[in-house]
Amino acid sequence: MSTNSIRDTFFEECEELLEALVEGLSAMEENAEDMDVVNAVFRAVHSIKGGAGAFALDRLVSFAHTFETVMDKVRSHELKVDEELMLLFHRSGDQLADLVEAARDDREPNAESEATILKELEAHLGDADREEAFSFDAVTLDFDAAPMPIDLPEPEPTLRRFDIRFHPTPMLYANGHEPLLLFDALAELGTLTVQADLSHLPEFDAFDPNDAVIDWQLSLETSEDETVLHEIFEFVDALCDLEISVRDEDAPAPMPPEESPAPPEAAEPVTETAAPVVAKTTEPPEAKTPPKQSAPRDEPRGPRPTLRVDLERVDRLINTVGELIINQAMISQRIEELELPAVAHLTNELEAYKLLARDIQEGVMAIRAQPVKPLFQRMSRIVREASEATGKKAKLVTVGDSTEVDKTVIERLADPLTHMVRNAVDHGLEPPAKREDAGKDPVGAIRLSASHRSGSVFIEIADDGAGLNRARILEKAIEKGLVSPEAELSEQEIDNLLFLPGFSTAAEVSNLSGRGVGMDVVKNAVAALGGRVSIASVPGSGTTFTIVLPLTLAVMDGFVISISDQTMVIPIASIIETIRPNRKDLHCIGTDGQVISVRGSYVPIVDVARNLGLSGGETTTGSGVLLLVSTESQGLTALRVGAIHDQRQVVIKSLESNYGAIPGVSAATILGDGKIALILDPDELVKLNPAAPFLPLASTPRLELRHA
Amino acid sequence: MTTKVLAIDDSRTIRNLLRVSLEGAGFEYHSACDGVEGVEQFADVEPDVVITDINMPNMDGFGVIETLRNGPNRTTVPIIVLTTESGADLKARARTAGATGWIVKPFDDSSLVSVLRRLTGHVV
Amino acid sequence: MLDVIEAPTETQFEFITFSAGNQSFCLEITQIREIRRWTPVTKLPHTPDDVLGVMNLRGAVIPIFDLAARFGLGTTPDNERNVVIVAAAGGTTIGLLVESVSEILSVDKSAIQETPDIKSEAARQAILGVISVGENMVRVVNLDAVLDNDMGTAG
Incomplete structure (x- = not known):
């Protein structure tokens, strides 16, 4: 593994940790007393710091350290979490994310906000904490093992001789220590002589190998400071009797160290330097450490074992499985065509084959499925930034983020x-004041929810604001020439004006929403995923945008239908009901407009073949089947098709990769006979008909597609 | 016989770094991502030396040390704490629990390797 | 069916020649994936005459163009000898309907001459150069130009 790939894993891990951090912070918002949560937040920051240190990302390390230190104060109940501190934590999390990103992309992070937040964080730290401020000796790993040039001026070595008496207790051995290793370490500091005092050695019979019976007398000649010696013994301090003393510096160092009566004047510095060490040991270890929190044992939080796979491999597999499904359909069809006598068992096997293929497909698709949680989490930052920029108060509520x-x-x-x-x-x-006037919580709620419903994914973005100002929208649309002033629009139609290209313009670019993107861009992005956006708004109580998306991008349930002489597929999800029209329910409007009365209301009929420019439409004969669909541009619409042949799951094949977009067609699929069938897009399809009745908007949108 | 090291750390990055350093130095490397898994692994792997982080989910480093030292299968193998913490109180606590040594992250791999070799009598 | 494997040496180029609209064309062999018999395709709505439709090529949906129509030489009449040349350039795979495939032509780079002045700008762009073979002039098709244009009309 190269350094680079370790670095990559570090940033991958950072992403996960940042996710955990955001999650933890929002949980803290609910209950800042929950120590499990606070610990999780602390750990996330801490792990980022730990990893960052290994790559000498000093800025990241020091920011994480400050953040972590403040969080530690919360952990130890020294600091109480209030709204302000919570906000600071959120901002710190955002800043940490920025620093990680900057480090990853090797660019300069925003120093200004970093400094501001650091200052605010430090304001929560006492002087002691600040002094203790963390300084990493940025020891970086150099995998190329290039020897580091050391060009420090050698200090004049002053050799001193230390006498060390060392008597280990049995615990020393129990804790995995080995005196010889300690001696090795000492020997690295200078010239060491060791003598074992075996006088306490018991009779051979009474010997307990776990007992510590040997006393050691050591003498070390070194230029190192006495603290260095103590550091070597630091971990055995409490597990042994240790005496370290300095002998007269001028002494010529006689070899065998006997009794070591250190001269008093030399002993002075010993106790002095040793003092902090002693202080450390005598201090009750539990005194300052935070109360031991019960580890969240009941909640198995350890990551489940996972496998990282190149996405391309998964996609290749998905493709191949798609082929398998088509192949299965083809085999079934061929066998059917053979009209073999008595094929009951063969049919059973074929059915089993089909189910197996479906199982494999579902399993493979599941590999690509991911919870929306990280996506939703990112939105909490957006809400925070947006409310800061607009002076509004807002909180984000997420529902169903495991979808x-x-x-x-x-x-x-x-x-x-x-x-x-x-x-x-x-x-x-x-604005908060206005909300209060209306008797609402001054803090507005943005509710983000995700769910699976009838084979689709629903994502809702709801606010509890004032609702759409329809009068204003209409006024604006007329102003911009998007609608004729005479047009009479339903509420739904007015709402949908928001999606028109050119509705939102630079004229009202506020800091935030403007940025040159309108809802039309949103709509197109969703449409490109095979989804739809719709709006529901209630004056005074808010607006909800609903995005409906297919579960997967690779398969879809559809009706196999015939249009003119072609076989096509229409997504079942888009169909509300199928109608075999009764002549008396059909009515003509104008020269070639037709409507059907469905439970008392008139629904425009769109002839699919005609809209696609195919000859031999069903219009004139009035035959065929009607598919009732709900479209954005004109609400309920009945699509006239030749016939419905079958209902099946089809594998979606992009047309755009080798050709380009075709109006009214979202993609293609391969049928059992190996032929390609086009998959229709009802929404775009109805727009292709310039003469559709009840279509006040038809003259403006999507003109650009028609020349194709 | 190769010397077996068990590293317990919740950071994948640190585990990776340790793997590279230690396998490169000829150790047999095993790892666990939290204290509970670490204790379980200990029984399976029977390592010659343990390196553990302090801040970990499920069971922290102190828990690991205490369990390994005082649990039913008490062990005397060296346990090294590898952590970003350098507070004296935490060190004292680790020592009381039975840690053998303390290394502050970010670690310098050559010194880590030499410490481990020293602790395990690994042939250089 | 004819599968193509070898890459040309540095100065030696290999072309497959074919006829479309009663004229001789060729494509560099490395751009050709395979040559198939004509089978009916699925028509696409709202497309120009030179777009015949889409075909299933081992699970991929590829568009089929009438090359003669593309060059303004009229549509290719139905004929049993008609074949589809499957070609790829820049990650896009397409099929070109031609009247028939003739031979493999191996020529030196120097044998490729510049396209003489011709009226149709579209055709000019779509021809990289010409190679004379005996009495015949073979036009080297610029696949990228064909693709670009087609993507443009598909828009």
Whole structure:
């Protein structure tokens, strides 16, 4: 393993530790008295410091040290956590994350905020703590083993002779010490002579190997300080009788050390320098250490054994399994076509094959699934920063953060989510005073939740603010020429104006939400993942954005349908119901518009073949099947298709990788016969029809796609 | 016979660094990521020397030392504490618990190796 | 079916020649993955005439272009001899429908001449140069240009 890969693991580990830190801090917010939590936070910071030290990341080390020291004060109940301190901890966590990132990318961290936070942290430390401030001897590891040039001026060595009397107790041996090793260490300091005093040796029969019976007399000639000698004995101090004395410096050092009556004047410095050592030992060890917390034993927190795998390998496997599924479908179809007599057992085997293939696929897909927790955790920082910048008070509440979602989805969701959370604070929440006037908690809540529902992942970003100002939105949209002033829009349609490209512009770039990204970018990012965003807003009580995403990016449940002479697939998730139209329910509007009455309301019909520009649409005949879908641009819509043939799970194949986006088509799949079928995107599909009734927005959005 | 080292540390980075240093120096390297696992590993591995961190989840370094020294399978193998802490009180506590030595992180691998060799009589 | 393995030596280039729209073209052999018989493809909506549709190539969805139509030489009529040349450039794999594949041409770099002035700008960009083989002039197809343009129209 090279230094680099160790460094990489360090930063990987830092990411995990930072996650744990954020998690711990939010748990502290709930209950700062929970020592398990405080300990976990402390450990996270501490581990970062430990690792950083090994790579001589001094800035990171010293910041982590200060942070940790303050946290330690909380641990030892010397410091009480209040709202202000909690905020400081959060900011320190953010700063630590920045420092880690800066160290990883080898760039300069933001020194200003670092200094500010350090100062605030230090304000919580007493003078003693500050003096004790940590100085690492940055001993770095040099794996190339290049000898380090040492060019310190050699100090004039003054040789002194020490007499050492050393009587180990049995405990010394029990604790893994070995006198000879201590002597070796002493011998490295200078010239050592050792004499064993065997006078206490018992009779051979009475000898207990665990007993310590040998006394040692040592004499060491060295230029080292006496403290160095004590350091060698530091760990056996309490396990032996030890006497160290200095002999007259001028003495010519007679060989055998007899009784060592140290001259009084020389003994003076001995006691002096030895004093701190003695003080250390006599001090009751438990006195200053924090009360021993019960380790969180009931909660198995140790990481489960894991395997790190190159993502590319997983993806290759997923691809191959996709092929397996297609291959299985093809075999089934071929066998069916053979029309063999009495194939019951064969059918059973085939069914088993199908199930096995599905199992493998699910298992493989699960490898890519990750909890949304880290993603959600990042949002707490966004909320904090946004509320600081806007002067609003906000807290983040997360729900369902163990919900697992495909890794790519999580990665690609980060930006849109950041934007939406920022928006929620900036535009969603009212200023604290206004909230109080409305009888609300001055601290607004941003609620981030994730859940699995009917084969999809739901992610909601909800605020408890004032709700959308629809009058203002409409006004703005008209101002910008996005809607004609005469258009009569439903509430839902007005809300959806937010997603129009060009709705949010630089004119109202606030510090935060602006940044040149509008909700249209969010919408496109989600759409690129095969998902949808929708809005629900209640005046006075808040706005909720809901993102619905497919569970995986690789498979999907769909209806196999025929459109004109082609076989296509439409996602089942998008279909509300299927309708075999009764002639009397169909009504014409204008020259070629058609609607169907569904339980009393009129729903526009969109002929899929016609919208796709395929000949022989079903419109004229009025035959075919209607699929009721809910679209963003025009609400409920009935899609007319030729027929529904089958319902099956299909493997999603991107069209964009080798070709490009095709309007109305989200991807392709391979059917049992090896042929490619296009997967339809109902939302885009309805927009392709410029003549669709009840479509006030149709003239503006997505024009750019049509020339394709 | 190779000398077996058991390192107990919750930091993957530190475990990696130790592995590189110690395997490079010819030790047989085993590791555990917390105190509980460390004590379990101790029984399996029967190491010649133990290196342990102090701040760890589940069971801290003091717990490890106490368990190894006073538990049912009390041992006399050297136990070295490897930690970023350098407080005298903590050192005293480790010593009382039965630690054999104390090395402050970040460690210098050559001195760590020489300490271990010294403690285990490992042939240089 | 013809699988291609070898890479050319430094100055020696190998090309596969084929005809499309009654003209001779060639592609450098390293860009060609395989040559397949024509099988019906899945049509794509809202695409220009030279985009025939998509085909399943061992699990990958690849677009098939009518090369003659691409060069403004009219659409390729249905014929049993028609083949699809599967080619790859820059991470993208496509299929090109051509009338027939003729031979493997091994020429020195110096034998490739500059494209003579021709009217169609699109065709000019899509031709890297020409090689004369006996009486014939073989046009060296610039696959990147074909891809770029097509990606553009797919937009």
